[in-house]
Amino acid sequence: MEKAEQIAAIGVNLAEGFISVRNKYFLDFIASFPEGEREAVEVNLLSGAVKPKKIDGFIMKQAVNVYKNWFFSELKKHDIKKEEIEKVLLEVSYKQGNLQRKNYICHVTINAFGKEFKEKVMAAYS
DSSP states (O other): OOHHHHHHHHHHHHHHHHTSGGGHHHHHHHHTSOGGGOOOEEEETTTOOEESGGGOSHHHHHHHHHHHHHHHHHHHHTTOOGGGEEEEEEEEEEEEOSTTOEEEEEEEEEEETTEEEEEEEEEEEO
8 A cells, every 4th residue: 555545544544533432522522612612623733733722721632642642653553754744634523413413523634745635534423
């Protein structure tokens, strides 16, 4: 498998993991904001920067560290150097569904090898 294909696959796995049940504490946290104050959460995985600033606390830092470490371990498995990765951006949004259903969307953008890889993953929980 080419490195470009590997990066695309890692991006899908990263997005799926970020909005999975394993990260439910973070997901419940962003879902807890009042409807008028909800906005997409943007995470720069390489720098650890988070927008909006109001959620850049312990819960967020913990989630970012877990997935940053996972991402770098995947790069190592596939013999991809950190220096080959220019950007890893996650954008997570939440929307209340019918009854108690919670809908999450995660867009991931990875810039590597002079290319941009974009993936979108959706998840719903009751």
